[in-house]
Amino acid sequence: MVLHALRATDCATLTEITRVTGLSRPTVEGVVEGLIENGLVVEKAAEEGAARRQGRPARRFRFRAEAGHLLGLEIGPHRVAALLADLDGRVLGAMAKEVDEGASADERLERLRIAVAELLRRAGVARSSLRAVGVGSPGIVEADGTVRLGTALPEWTGLRLGERLSRSFKCPVLVENDANAAAVAEHWKGAATESDDIVFVLAGLSPGAGSLIGGRLHRGYGGAAGEIGALHLLGREVTPETLLSTTDEPLHPLDEQAVAEVFALAKGGDQRARAAVDRFIQRLVHDVAALVLALDPELVVVGGWAAGLDGVLEPLRRELARYCLRPPKVTLSLLGEAAVATGALRLALDHVEEQLFAVEGTVTARR
Amino acid sequence: MVLHALRATDCATLTEITRVTGLSRPTVEGVVEGLIENGLVVEKAAEEGAARRQGRPARRFRFRAEAGHLLGLEIGPHRVAALLADLDGRVLGAMAKEVDEGASADERLERLRIAVAELLRRAGVARSSLRAVGVGSPGIVEADGTVRLGTALPEWTGLRLGERLSRSFKCPVLVENDANAAAVAEHWKGAATESDDIVFVLAGLSPGAGSLIGGRLHRGYGGAAGEIGALHLLGREVTPETLLSTTDEPLHPLDEQAVAEVFALAKGGDQRARAAVDRFIQRLVHDVAALVLALDPELVVVGGWAAGLDGVLEPLRRELARYCLRPPKVTLSLLGEAAVATGALRLALDHVEEQLFAVEGTVTARR
Numbered sequence: 144m145v146l147h148a149l150r151a152t153d154c155a156t157l158t159e160i161t162r163v164t165g166l167s168r169p170t171v172e173g174v175v176e177g178l179i180e181n182g183l184v185v186e187k188a189a190e191e192g193a194a195r196r197q198g199r200p201a202r203r204f205r206f207r208a209e210a211g212h213l214l215g216l217e218i219g220p221h222r223v224a225a226l227l228a229d230l231d232g233r234v235l236g237a238m239a240k241e242v243d244e245g246a247s248a249d250e251r252l253e254r255l256r257i258a259v260a261e262l263l264r265r266a267g268v269a270r271s272s273l274r275a276v277g278v279g280s281p282g283i284v285e286a287d288g289t290v291r292l293g294t295a296l297p298e299w300t301g302l303r304l305g306e307r308l309s310r311s312f313k314c315p316v317l318v319e320n321d322a323n324a325a326a327v328a329e330h331w332k333g334a335a336t337e338s339d340d341i342v343f344v345l346a347g348l349s350p351g352a353g354s355l356i357g358g359r360l361h362r363g364y365g366g367a368a369g370e371i372g373a374l375h376l377l378g379r380e381v382t383p384e385t386l387l388s389t390t391d392e393p394l395h396p397l398d399e400q401a402v403a404e405v406f407a408l409a410k411g412g413d414q415r416a417r418a419a420v421d422r423f424i425q426r427l428v429h430d431v432a433a434l435v436l437a438l439d440p441e442l443v444v445v446g447g448w449a450a451g452l453d454g455v456l457e458p459l460r461r462e463l464a465r466y467c468l469r470p471p472k473v474t475l476s477l478l479g480e481a482a483v484a485t486g487a488l489r490l491a492l493d494h495v496e497e498q499l500f501a502v503e504g505t506v507t508a509r510r
Numbered sequence: 511m512v513l514h515a516l517r518a519t520d521c522a523t524l525t526e527i528t529r530v531t532g533l534s535r536p537t538v539e540g541v542v543e544g545l546i547e548n549g550l551v552v553e554k555a556a557e558e559g560a561a562r563r564q565g566r567p568a569r570r571f572r573f574r575a576e577a578g579h580l581l582g583l584e585i586g587p588h589r590v591a592a593l594l595a596d597l598d599g600r601v602l603g604a605m606a607k608e609v610d611e612g613a614s615a616d617e618r619l620e621r622l623r624i625a626v627a628e629l630l631r632r633a634g635v636a637r638s639s640l641r642a643v644g645v646g647s648p649g650i651v652e653a654d655g656t657v658r659l660g661t662a663l664p665e666w667t668g669l670r671l672g673e674r675l676s677r678s679f680k681c682p683v684l685v686e687n688d689a690n691a692a693a694v695a696e697h698w699k700g701a702a703t704e705s706d707d708i709v710f711v712l713a714g715l716s717p718g719a720g721s722l723i724g725g726r727l728h729r730g731y732g733g734a735a736g737e738i739g740a741l742h743l744l745g746r747e748v749t750p751e752t753l754l755s756t757t758d759e760p761l762h763p764l765d766e767q768a769v770a771e772v773f774a775l776a777k778g779g780d781q782r783a784r785a786a787v788d789r790f791i792q793r794l795v796h797d798v799a800a801l802v803l804a805l806d807p808e809l810v811v812v813g814g815w816a817a818g819l820d821g822v823l824e825p826l827r828r829e830l831a832r833y834c835l836r837p838p839k840v841t842l843s844l845l846g847e848a849a850v851a852t853g854a855l856r857l858a859l860d861h862v863e864e865q866l867f868a869v870e871g872t873v874t875a876r877r
Contacts, residue, residue, distance in 0.1 A: 283835055283836065291835075291836070292835050292836075340730070340731040352804075354804075356723065356728065361723065361805075362806070363707070363805060363806020363807070363836075364707040364806050364807055364808040364836075364838070365806055365808075365836035366806070366836070367803075367806040367834070367835045367836040368804065368805055368806035369803070369804060369806075370803055370806075370835045371800075371803045371804065433738075433800035433801075433803070433804060434800075434804045436734075436736070436737055436738045436800070437719075437721075437735065437736060437738065437800060437801045437804035437805055438728075438730060438735055438804055438805070439729070439730020439731050439732055439733070439734040439735035439736075439737075440730070440731055441731040441732075467734070468650055468658075468659050468734045468737045469650060469658070469659075469730075469731075469732040469733070469734040471731070
């Protein structure tokens with residue numbers, strides 16, 4: 144409770160903490176002393192080196208968000224990215240590296256390690272200061288951080304991703320599906336801060352989705368919730384790569400550059416490209432409708448590709464309104480390509496908060 | 511806590527209750543006296559009329575499950591049904607009445623009232639003894655019991671069903687979507703007692719579904735979760751009525767008799783009927799796959815029609831295994847046509863238990 148009170152404000156006096164928490168003054172004093180010993184709280188005056196002035200002004204304390212650090216990592220087909228934050232979740236730095244879509248798992252993880260090392264060095268943060276690392280990755284991720292199935296990246300299925308990354312860190316490493324992480328991010332500081340019941344659609348050639356129900360991530364019984372990429376196979380329909388192609392050859396499944404070109408051509412009035420985009424949107428509408436009918440969210444956030452997706456919004460709204468018994472609001476991602484790493488960061492922050500407040504809970508229970 | 515302890519056993523002494531609850535003997539005595547005054551608990555010896563024997567044997571108390579009653583009601587296209595139970599949820603009687611699929615809302619509700627009156631009279635239970643009434647109905651049901659949208663029954667959309675039924679009862683009336691109620695029922699005493707993450711599919715011509723996530727009903731933001739009946743419309747595919755027809759004329763949407771005949775013909779080897787059933791199963795597989803990909807349940811329970819559905823199970827398992835990244839178990843409903851009313855009864859029981867134990871919670875908090 145004391146930690147909660149201190150984190151909610153810049154700094155506070157013992158009297159203020161006593162008032163906010165409802166705890167007795169001796170209790171608050173004891174807890175604050177303990178938190179100072181742990182390095183999580185500091186006395187403002189002492190920190191500022193100011194001599195106590197006459198009249199003995201009340202001592203003021205503040206939460207030391209700099210007492211530890213967090214990483215939010217993204218592993219994607221074309222890039223790896225890392226976000227560094229303090230214990231308040233305030234972002235201190237970011238780093239991204241391109242990676243070849245055909246890179247082996249080893250190469251991809253090595254690129255990520257390089258990005259992290261560079262990010263920590265530039266920010267002047269010691270690796271030992273890290274309290275938790277969140278990771279967003281394509282694929283179905285099990286609770287222990289193993290990728291059960293991941294067709295989007297080479298050598299990804301079966302990869303013990305959590306264990307591999309843990310070798311680089313002494314703190315806990317939490318691995319989550321990328322669309323799930325993005326859903327958490329949009330809810331934290333993106334397009335979905337006002338809603339607790341959302342579906343985030345990662346609209347790639349193989350679309351995935353993450354959903355929050357009552358503000359909590361819905362992973363499903365086996366961590367596979369939202370993996371709607373296979374839905375079209377049941378209708379015996381063609382793949383998105385074929386839908387979006389303007390030639391007789393399907394696009395490469397991971398070639399987002401080619402996709403962006405088709406979208407650009409369609410905008411420019413090219414007939415074949417426009418037809419391809421229409422086919423693609425129809426598919427996306429169908430996949431999103433399946434999610435919406437199953438889950439009935441308040442809000443659908445569409446993200447994934449930076450380019451071209453704005454044209455998706457209107458047809459999506461129109462078709463969902465036609466076929467869903469209770470159509471949701473539909474909006475574009477606000478976080479764009481930062482969504483996955485931001486969500487991974489939030490998951491790391493959740494973990495640390497749980498730890499911090501669990502300690503506090505134990506103290507309370509013991510009283 | 512005392513009520514919990516007493517409900518968990520046939521009868522108990524004050525010493526036993528004290529041991530199980532960890533409460534002090536005076537507290538237990540006080541609470542038991544209060545419960546006796548409320549009529550929820552009775553002393554065994556007093557009840558049996560036996561004079562206290564020599565040696566003063568310990569007084570024994572039991573929960574009076576007969577102190578109140580519950581109803582679980584089902585409103586369907588072809589019938590209305592009612593289940594009567596005591597406060598332990600033990601079923602004391604059942605009653606069903608046929609109703610014409612074209613009946614007006616007034617007629618349908620009147621049939622239900624007649625069924626309830628007959629059931630209460632036969633069981634010798636006074637209407638004033640009812641503590642809660644659960645109702646399962648087709649359609650999207652809002653929190654206040656209004657049917658927002660219900661195309662399966664005439665005059666159903668917009669019907670203030672909760673309010674209409676409340677006129678017949680002095681206790682709370684809780685209205686729930688029929689597939690949701692069936693999901694709750696299968697989890698309570700049907701095919702899904704071992705799993706907390708389930709999807710129940712009401713496989714009619716217009717399929718609906720209900721799901722439990724972590725053992726709790728997932729209604730969706732607007733109560734429309736699982737309403738997958740519209741999914742095929744997006745693919746511009748034909749309706750189930752056409753799929754299942756063996757002539758050029760579609761079946762009537764609510765004609766389950768005709769459906770049963772097609773299933774029977776297919777079993778007998780009729781080629782056209784077999785083709786029709788195959789088309790229907792393919793559609794059902796697609797709808798269920800959409801639910802499974804979105805939610806990732808541990809178990810899918812298929813119910814709805816009594817006849818013909820056993821042939822659905824194998825193709826469903828096979829296709830889900832092909833296309834779902836983590837295929838769920840698939841099984842048939844154990845409760846059959848009793849599922850909806852049973853689930854409605856469970857919802858009434860949940861409501862009463864909440865009330866009983868909320869009172870108890872208040873007492874505890876006051877200590």
